[in-house]
Amino acid sequence: MGGPSRGVILQLLLVLAVALFFAFVVANTKANLERAGLSAGYGFLWDTSAFDINQRLISYDSTNTYGRAFIVGGLNTVLVASMGVIAATIIGFLAGILRLSPNFLISRIVTVYVEFTRNVPLLLQIIFWWVILLALPRVRDSIQVGAFYLNNRGVRMPAPVFEQGSVVLLIGLVVGVVATILVARWARARQDATGHKFPVGWTGLGLVVGLPLVLFLITGRPIGLDLPEMGRFNLQGGFNITPELVALWLALSTYTGSFISEIVRGGILSVNKGQTEAAGALGLPSGLTLRKVILPQAMRAIVPPLTSQYLNLTKNSSLAVAIGYQDLVSIGDTILNQSGQALEVISIYMVTYLSLSLLTSTFMNWYNGRIALVER
Amino acid sequence: MKSAPRPFFRNRDQMIPGRPAPVTQVGVLGWLRTNLFSSWFNTLLTVAALVLLWRIVPPLLGWTVFNADFSGETGEECTAAGACWAWVDQRINQFLYGFYPPRAYWRVNVALLLLIPAVAYVLFDKLPYAKYGRWYSLSYPVIAAILLIGGFGIERVPTDQFGGFMLNLVAGLAGIALSLPIGILLALGRRAKLPVVRYASVIFIEVVRGVPLITLLFVAIIILELFLPPRVSLAQLVRVMVMITAFSSAYMSEVIRGGLQSIPSGQDEAAQAMGLSYWKKMRLVILPQALKISIPGIVNTFIGLFKDTTLVVTIGLFDILGQARLLQTNPDWIGKVDHETFLLAALFFFVICFSMSRYSINLERRLDTTRR
Numbered sequence: 163m164g165g166p167s168r169g170v171i172l173q174l175l176l177v178l179a180v181a182l183f184f185a186f187v188v189a190n191t192k193a194n195l196e197r198a199g200l201s202a203g204y205g206f207l208w209d210t211s212a213f214d215i216n217q218r219l220i221s222y223d224s225t226n227t228y229g230r231a232f233i234v235g236g237l238n239t240v241l242v243a244s245m246g247v248i249a250a251t252i253i254g255f256l257a258g259i260l261r262l263s264p265n266f267l268i269s270r271i272v273t274v275y276v277e278f279t280r281n282v283p284l285l286l287q288i289i290f291w292w293v294i295l296l297a298l299p300r301v302r303d304s305i306q307v308g309a310f311y312l313n314n315r316g317v318r319m320p321a322p323v324f325e326q327g328s329v330v331l332l333i334g335l336v337v338g339v340v341a342t343i344l345v346a347r348w349a350r351a352r353q354d355a356t357g358h359k360f361p362v363g364w365t366g367l368g369l370v371v372g373l374p375l376v377l378f379l380i381t382g383r384p385i386g387l388d389l390p391e392m393g394r395f396n397l398q399g400g401f402n403i404t405p406e407l408v409a410l411w412l413a414l415s416t417y418t419g420s421f422i423s424e425i426v427r428g429g430i431l432s433v434n435k436g437q438t439e440a441a442g443a444l445g446l447p448s449g450l451t452l453r454k455v456i457l458p459q460a461m462r463a464i465v466p467p468l469t470s471q472y473l474n475l476t477k478n479s480s481l482a483v484a485i486g487y488q489d490l491v492s493i494g495d496t497i498l499n500q501s502g503q504a505l506e507v508i509s510i511y512m513v514t515y516l517s518l519s520l521l522t523s524t525f526m527n528w529y530n531g532r533i534a535l536v537e538r
Numbered sequence: 539m540k541s542a543p544r545p546f547f548r549n550r551d552q553m554i555p556g557r558p559a560p561v562t563q564v565g566v567l568g569w570l571r572t573n574l575f576s577s578w579f580n581t582l583l584t585v586a587a588l589v590l591l592w593r594i595v596p597p598l599l600g601w602t603v604f605n606a607d608f609s610g611e612t613g614e615e616c617t618a619a620g621a622c623w624a625w626v627d628q629r630i631n632q633f634l635y636g637f638y639p640p641r642a643y644w645r646v647n648v649a650l651l652l653l654i655p656a657v658a659y660v661l662f663d664k665l666p667y668a669k670y671g672r673w674y675s676l677s678y679p680v681i682a683a684i685l686l687i688g689g690f691g692i693e694r695v696p697t698d699q700f701g702g703f704m705l706n707l708v709a710g711l712a713g714i715a716l717s718l719p720i721g722i723l724l725a726l727g728r729r730a731k732l733p734v735v736r737y738a739s740v741i742f743i744e745v746v747r748g749v750p751l752i753t754l755l756f757v758a759i760i761i762l763e764l765f766l767p768p769r770v771s772l773a774q775l776v777r778v779m780v781m782i783t784a785f786s787s788a789y790m791s792e793v794i795r796g797g798l799q800s801i802p803s804g805q806d807e808a809a810q811a812m813g814l815s816y817w818k819k820m821r822l823v824i825l826p827q828a829l830k831i832s833i834p835g836i837v838n839t840f841i842g843l844f845k846d847t848t849l850v851v852t853i854g855l856f857d858i859l860g861q862a863r864l865l866q867t868n869p870d871w872i873g874k875v876d877h878e879t880f881l882l883a884a885l886f887f888f889v890i891c892f893s894m895s896r897y898s899i900n901l902e903r904r905l906d907t908t909r910r
Contacts, residue, residue, distance in 0.1 A: 173734040180738065187765045194764045265580050266573040267587040281891035282884040283845040285852075286859055290880045293866075297876065480750035484852050491752060504760045508753060516748040 191505070206501045207232070213496055217404055217488050228497050235493030236514055242410055242489065243476040243518070249415035250475060251468075254422025259452070261427055272423070279420040285481050288413040292485045295405035301396055309389050311397055317408060318390040321401035327384035334377040335370070342366035406487035410479065418475045425467045429460035461533050469526035473519050480515075490514055602881075613874030622874045625865060626882070633861050633882070636701015642693065646704055649685045652678065653711070679715060697775040703886055705857040709779055710844040716783045717843065718836070721790025722829075726820065728795055739791070746788035751846055754781045759853050778850050786843040793839055797832030798824065830905050837898035841891045848887075858883045 207229035214224050219237045222230055261272040279287070296314050299305060304313040311318040342365070349360035378385065390400030433456050441451040482489040491511060498507040561567055574584040605620030609627065616622030626633075635643055656678035659671035686708065688694035700708060727739030746754070758777040766772070772780075801824055809819040829836070851860040862879035865871050 169732050173732050176734055176738065190767050191764045193767075263583070264573065264576065265583045265587070267591075268583050271587055271590065277892060278888060281841070281845075281888045281895070283848040283859070283887055285848045286880060286884055286887070289859070289863070290877075290884075293876050293880070477750040480752045481849070481852075483752060491750070491756075495756070498756075498760065504764065508757055508761060511753045512745070512749050515750060515753070516745075519748050 204506055206503050206506070209501070211497070211500075213500070215488050215493065217407060228501065231493050231497060232490070232510060235488060235490040238487070238493075239476070239479055239482075239489040239491075239514075240518070242407060242414070242482070242487070243479045245411050246414040246418065246475050246479065247472050249411065250418035250422055250471070253415055253419030254471075255426050257419060257423035258426025258430065261423060262430060276420040276423050279416050280424070284413060284417045284478055285484055287417055288410055288481055288485060291412045292405060292409035295409050298405075304392070304397065309387075309400075311390055311392075311400075313397075314405065316402050316404045318397050318400045318402045320390065321388040321399070323386045323388050325384045325386065327381045330381055331374050331377050331385065334374040338369040338371075338373040341369045345369070404487070406482070406485050409485060410482050410487050414475055414478060418471055418478075421471050421474075422468060425464055425471065426460070429462075429464035430456055432463045433459045458533070465526060465530045465533065469523055469530075472522050472526065476518055476522065477515060611870075613871040616874050621878050621881075622871075623878060625871055625875050625878065629865060629871075632702060633858065633865070633879075634702045635704050636856055636861060637699045638701065638704065639695060639699065642695055645685045645692070645695075649682045650707075652681060652685075679712070697773045700775060701856040702861050703858040703883075705775075705850065705855060706844070706847045709775070709782060709847040709850065709857075712779050713782045713786055713843045713847070714840050717786040717790050717839070720783065720787040721794055721839075722825070724787060724791035725794040725798060728791065729798060743788045743791055746785055747792070751782070751785050751849055752852060754785055755849060755853050757781065774853075774855065778853070778855065782843065782846060785846070786839055789842070790836065790839050793832050793835035794828060796835065797828035797830075800831055801827050833901055833905065834898050837894055837901075841894050844891060844894075845887060858886065 208227050210224075211226055211228050211231045212224050213231075215222055215231065215234050217238055218234045219241060220234060222234045257272050257276060261269050261276065263269050263272075295316070298312055298314045301313045301315055304311040304318075306312075309320045342362075345360075345365050346362050349362045353359055388399045388401070390397050392398075437455055437459065438451060441455045446455065479489060480491040483492040483495060486492065494507045494511055498504055501507075558564075559568075562571055575581045601620045603620075605618050606623055607616040607618045607620070608623045610616055610622075610624035611628065613622060613625070616624055631640065631643070635646060638646065655671065656675045659665060659668065659675045665671060684690055684692070686695065686700070687697065724739050724743055727735050728743065730736050730739070755778060758781040759774065762772065762777050805823055805827065806819070809823040814822065848857060848859045850857050851863070856864060862883050865879050866876050
């Protein structure tokens with residue numbers, strides 16, 4: 163008798179408190195906006211932005227709208243986040259496996275790397291890499307590594323030039339990938355049925371790399387390389403990556419990589435030792451044991467926390483604002499200062515990051531479902 | 539009569555003394571063989587590691603110690619090839635206390651000294667006067683606030699003069715002290731049977747966890763002003779602390795929810811059968827077990843929170859990172875201390891965060907009553 167009614171009263175009080183709080187906030191905001199002469203709403207997105215963005219994936223100049231500037235920033239966030247996720251995964255798995263290596267020296271070196279990067283603030287690491295990159299020589303005295311030029315404006319690298327006929331290559335690549343997937347399915351079905359193995363790896367390599375390569379030679383090399391060259395004052399040609407992007411990418415991937423390595427190590431340690439011994443008794447070499455026995459089981463423990471590391475990396479990419487890489491938050495900040503539309507800009511941040519998070523976790527949940535233990 | 543046939547194996551009347559293991563299996567040589575040169579691949583790794591160490595360690599030692607300059611008034615006196623540590627002697631106070639008035643440094647130091655027993659009474663339970671110690675720990679935040687900000691007869695120091703590592707410590711400790719209880723409440727709220735309480739908790743947790751901390755800090759400096767009546771303004775430090783606390787409470791609540799979920803429902807039912815009220819049940823039965831399980835996660839959240847305090851530099855507060863940037867652009871030191879200041883700041887964080895993580899591993903082992 164006393165229980166439920168007390169619960170109802172408690173909830174009513176909570177609703178009341180929340181409603182009062184929001185009424186208070188809304189009233190204040192309205193009054194403050196009126197005093198500042200601002201109007202609420204998203205109409206400002208169609209106004210001219212009047213500022214430049216030097217790092218962009220789609221065409222943009224200062225006569226474009228705020229809305230387009232937001233899209234440019236969002237794409238930059240996606241760019242650095244996906245580059246970071248790929249690099250962090252590679253670093254994390256390598257470091258996690260190497261830390262468990264019987265080799266004393268290697269496991270100690272990896273331990274020092276992991277403990278140091280994990281326990282130092284990410285922002286400090288980002289700015290540190292940035293300062294180092296800015297201290298590189300000027301453009302005229304660029305350090306040349308092959309076709310790459312390193313200087314304080316970033317890294318200039320060869321850019322692919324697509325001429326007529328490159329579409330054929332793209333089609334070839336897609337055909338190769340699809341064919342590889344089909345072959346892999348067929349091979350697995352055959353191995354399950356007959357026990358005969360099929361060299362899927364080599365076939366796949368031939369299809370994915372060989373097919374476009376043959377097409378490339380047949381169609382008369384439609385893709386060229388635009389090599390950077392040292393002009394009188396400046397580097398010409400090629401493709402430039404800004405030091406901000408490089409610094410952010412380096413710091414994000416080494417920092418998140420050290421967290422992923424701990425997850426991988428925990429995952430591998432969670433696999434029963436009997437599995438390794440059984441694989442050894444069957445005569446599997448240690449590399450194959452890791453690949454075919456340990457990792458598939460460890461992945462079940464690895465994937466869920468891995469997802470949250472990917473989400474963290476995406477959110478941490480917003481620290482770009484500290485070094486002036488023009489990601490969503492950095493561009494949004496400029497827009498906020500110009501237009502004064504604070505609430506709207508912040509709401510755009512929230513919606514963008516929430517949808518990126520949702521997208522990542524949907525994908526990872528799908529993957530997790532695929533590798534989950536199937537109980538029979 | 540034939541004598542008994544000679545046995546194929548000669549009977550021994552004494553044990554053969556054990557032979558020592560081959561030299562390649564024991565001692566230094568054996569250790570080297572099993573750990574570094576057990577296979578050709580392992581040998582390759584070892585050689586690669588040695589080359590890497592040779593390329594990194596001697597130059598690093600040379601730069602930080604052997605070729606470094608340790609004294610001087612300005613960066614111009616740093617002429618050696620290595621690091622320039624002269625600024626430590628000259629500017630360490632700015633690095634540690636920011637713009638806090640030098641005549642009041644003692645207040646920060648006393649607050650830090652008083653922190654040690656306050657933390658000790660929380661962490662260890664077998665200390666003398668434990669009962670009073672708990673009360674002391676509870677009242678420590680008030681004591682520290684009075685010492686740092688002033689009032690009650692002590693000279694006031696505005697919070698915008700807080701800076702350097704002290705700012706990181708103040709923001710971090712306040713966040714740690716507040717985010718644990720708020721996180722517990724949120725976790726309980728998320729598992730509550732009352733739908734309003736549950737949805738309010740879920741919305742708060744998911745929204746806060748879905749966005750980067752930096753956007754919350756922008757909210758703190760830009761939007762909070764819009765939300766409050768005119769003429770009411772909160773100190774920037776307070777707003778930042780509110781946001782950092784909100785951010786880590788959301789993460790904390792998820793860690794604790796994980797712990798709560800791992801408690802078998804029999805515990806809950808048994809506590810109810812004993813006639814315990816909701817809060818008594820939580821305080822005496824469920825939470826002690828759930829928190830114990832969540833310790834590694836809780837400490838990791840603390841570490842994350844402490845590292846995140848450096849983000850205040852993006853909204854114009856000069857914490858240790860901000861002071862490092864200031865020194866790097868200071869005319870006396872420009873171009874000389876770019877790496878040195880970062881290295882020292884990184885070391886400060888490393889020492890604190892690394893010891894926290896070691897402590898949590900240690901605690902985890904000590905509290906683990908299931909194994910053994």
